[in-house]
Amino acid sequence: MAVTMHDVxxxxxxxxxxxxxxxxxxxxxxxxxxQRVESAIDDLGYxxxxxxxxxxxxxxxxxxxxVPELSLPYFAELADAVISAADDAGWTVLIEQTSAxxxxxxxxxxxxxRHLTDGLIFSPLALGPDDLGLFTVEYPLVILxxxxxxxxxxxxxxxxxxxxxxxxxxxxxxxxxxxxxxxAHAGEQVGSAALRTTGYxxxxxxAGLPHDPALIxxxxxWHRSTGAEAMSRMLDDGVEVDxxxxxxxxxxxxxxxxxxxxxxxxxxxxxxxxxxDVDDAKYSVPALSSVDPGRDQIARTAVDLMVERIGAAxxxxxxxxxxxxxxxxxxxxxxxxxxxxxxxxxxxxxxxGTEVVASAWPPARDRQNVT
Amino acid sequence: MAVTMHDVxxxxxxxxxxxxxxxxxxxxxxxxxxQRVESAIDDLGYxxxxxxxxxxxxxxxxxxxxVPELSLPYFAELADAVISAADDAGWTVLIEQTSAxxxxxxxxxxxxxRHLTDGLIFSPLALGPDDLGLFTVEYPLVILxxxxxxxxxxxxxxxxxxxxxxxxxxxxxxxxxxxxxxxAHAGEQVGSAALRTTGYxxxxxxAGLPHDPALIxxxxxWHRSTGAEAMSRMLDDGVEVDxxxxxxxxxxxxxxxxxxxxxxxxxxxxxxxxxxDVDDAKYSVPALSSVDPGRDQIARTAVDLMVERIGAAxxxxxxxxxxxxxxxxxxxxxxxxxxxxxxxxxxxxxxxGTEVVASAWPPARDRQNVT
Numbered sequence: 001m002a003v004t005m006h007d008v009x010x011x012x013x014x015x016x017x018x019x020x021x022x023x024x025x026x027x028x029x030x031x032x033x034x035q036r037v038e039s040a041i042d043d044l045g046y047x048x049x050x051x052x053x054x055x056x057x058x059x060x061x062x063x064x065x066x067v068p069e070l071s072l073p074y075f076a077e078l079a080d081a082v083i084s085a086a087d088d089a090g091w092t093v094l095i096e097q098t099s100a101x102x103x104x105x106x107x108x109x110x111x112x113x114r115h116l117t118d119g120l121i122f123s124p125l126a127l128g129p130d131d132l133g134l135f136t137v138e139y140p141l142v143i144l145x146x147x148x149x150x151x152x153x154x155x156x157x158x159x160x161x162x163x164x165x166x167x168x169x170x171x172x173x174x175x176x177x178x179x180x181x182x183x184a185h186a187g188e189q190v191g192s193a194a195l196r197t198t199g200y201x202x203x204x205x206x207a208g209l210p211h212d213p214a215l216i217x218x219x220x221x222w223h224r225s226t227g228a229e230a231m232s233r234m235l236d237d238g239v240e241v242d243x244x245x246x247x248x249x250x251x252x253x254x255x256x257x258x259x260x261x262x263x264x265x266x267x268x269x270x271x272x273x274x275x276x277d278v279d280d281a282k283y284s285v286p287a288l289s290s291v292d293p294g295r296d297q298i299a300r301t302a303v304d305l306m307v308e309r310i311g312a313a314x315x316x317x318x319x320x321x322x323x324x325x326x327x328x329x330x331x332x333x334x335x336x337x338x339x340x341x342x343x344x345x346x347x348x349x350x351x352x353g354t355e356v357v358a359s360a361w362p363p364a365r366d367r368q369n370v371t
Numbered sequence: 372m373a374v375t376m377h378d379v380x381x382x383x384x385x386x387x388x389x390x391x392x393x394x395x396x397x398x399x400x401x402x403x404x405x406q407r408v409e410s411a412i413d414d415l416g417y418x419x420x421x422x423x424x425x426x427x428x429x430x431x432x433x434x435x436x437x438v439p440e441l442s443l444p445y446f447a448e449l450a451d452a453v454i455s456a457a458d459d460a461g462w463t464v465l466i467e468q469t470s471a472x473x474x475x476x477x478x479x480x481x482x483x484x485r486h487l488t489d490g491l492i493f494s495p496l497a498l499g500p501d502d503l504g505l506f507t508v509e510y511p512l513v514i515l516x517x518x519x520x521x522x523x524x525x526x527x528x529x530x531x532x533x534x535x536x537x538x539x540x541x542x543x544x545x546x547x548x549x550x551x552x553x554x555a556h557a558g559e560q561v562g563s564a565a566l567r568t569t570g571y572x573x574x575x576x577x578a579g580l581p582h583d584p585a586l587i588x589x590x591x592x593w594h595r596s597t598g599a600e601a602m603s604r605m606l607d608d609g610v611e612v613d614x615x616x617x618x619x620x621x622x623x624x625x626x627x628x629x630x631x632x633x634x635x636x637x638x639x640x641x642x643x644x645x646x647x648d649v650d651d652a653k654y655s656v657p658a659l660s661s662v663d664p665g666r667d668q669i670a671r672t673a674v675d676l677m678v679e680r681i682g683a684a685x686x687x688x689x690x691x692x693x694x695x696x697x698x699x700x701x702x703x704x705x706x707x708x709x710x711x712x713x714x715x716x717x718x719x720x721x722x723x724g725t726e727v728v729a730s731a732w733p734p735a736r737d738r739q740n741v742t
Contacts, residue, residue: 031402076447095466097454224654257654261712283595283628285656341632
């Protein structure tokens, strides 16, 4: 017959509530009481539920997801997808917002909250290649995004260059010749802006279009407001534009609003495509064409890698992998690919893949000794 | 001279790292070591930093915010506002998504994760008035929303009826006579849908307009997709409509897209107003009029109440309060209040207020004994 919590309580001479508190990791228990309960659990071989399993393996059943900004739809939807994938795998997600501050991102990596959960899925936005040392950690870590490559951790990223090139080529294939870019970060060599701008320039080159710096719209933060401002500046400066590639959908939706305020018809006068394929894109007026970077696959892969890494902790670790999901160009009204009320269509697909980026040796349990 | 962590380490005969681990609540420390460090801290009167203060008061410096769905812009922006308000007050927020499931909402209230943080700000969507018992808890709790009234906890809610009535009257003041409602929950007596529908009916009555059930559009979940579907159904059924009050902005943006797909001009043929005043509203095409329920004030008040409640824990508690921020009707293009490119204007203001809803006796520390 299975050992019950009641048996443990009886042997330890405490209440069932106290056993439950110990098993569930409640911290404010007298050390002596805790020891008595833990001994009783060991003696009886109590292990009916996940909580007891967690106690033995020192697991919490929790994963932290740290993202820059929940009010950006991409990150809100990513969080939703990670929560859903984790739920399917039996894990609960706690979310932290870093507001893209260096201080908060550093605290997330190395702060005293890391013991609250078993692992961290982290999308940095302030830290970069110069901070690689911070990413050498003792706990399971999965990195998302384009700020940090080569850290000793699993990494899920996007097909940024190829997808941005395909988006630009799609605009060119519609006969557009003055393709603006909204969301550039001047002088930045790292991150999504740099990679997607590279793709845009490659697309222009392949289409035989000249690169005109007047068509590059800067936007530090990628919000609707900054997209609207960058678009308005370009239009107010009298720059001739017949298409826009915005580096994310928030920028694109802001640009769409600015075009509307300037009484410019989309897609007839200006074709527009974004990046991220957030839920808003389907419902804007007109519906926004976008790059689907494979968000659900990113979320699911991140959780799979995390769960595998947690499960292997203390054993030999698999090598670290970098995974790139397939991405797709989704044509909607804003590029004239469909009429109002019609469904979207997939214009192009960029294949992803998986590569091993570093050996995971030494195993996680020893890693603290070699840093 | 102030006692340092080094002094504590020396007296306890452990490393500074071990003292730091104990002070920061790291759970995996041998009981005997922990006792030695805690004795040294007590003997020396060590209390230089917040961490030590937290140890003494058993505080984590963390607050949990539990919301139904981060992919709904209202909750993503609310989370952002709560994080920002908490940050100003020196607190860090961990976010949980309940996906509006009864099971998860119950787990958030009573589950084993509650000891990870010092208090819970909770916006329930599945639990309701029949679950009041679950809201009688031992820790600081601030309830948001309209599902639960009368629980022994502080509560920040909205001016739902008055604001919905004002929105409806605004549409009537534009000369509209066939005002549809999108987002109704048939038969539901509790929650935002019921309250806002009541305000709509009061507005119709005050404007002398008849109530036509054909103008009530059902939408269980308040997403863009369901708003678009409800609007399309009504239009496909041939119902004559010259204005729409959508019970949140996601529904309104979905309805706006459906009107566009049906080639109906907003605001000329149909005027449209939403509820929540999310960031998207300013940038939709045309820009969406909405009800601003005072989101930032909701967030700030919730954090203020929480911090006050945590600070008073163990002492005599203040009575529980219900706080309603001022709300405002924001006129933009979709009701013809401004032209494209023009700024919004405030059409009406509904005053909020604060009332005491229940004595907080017995104090929090004893509450577990009386449930």
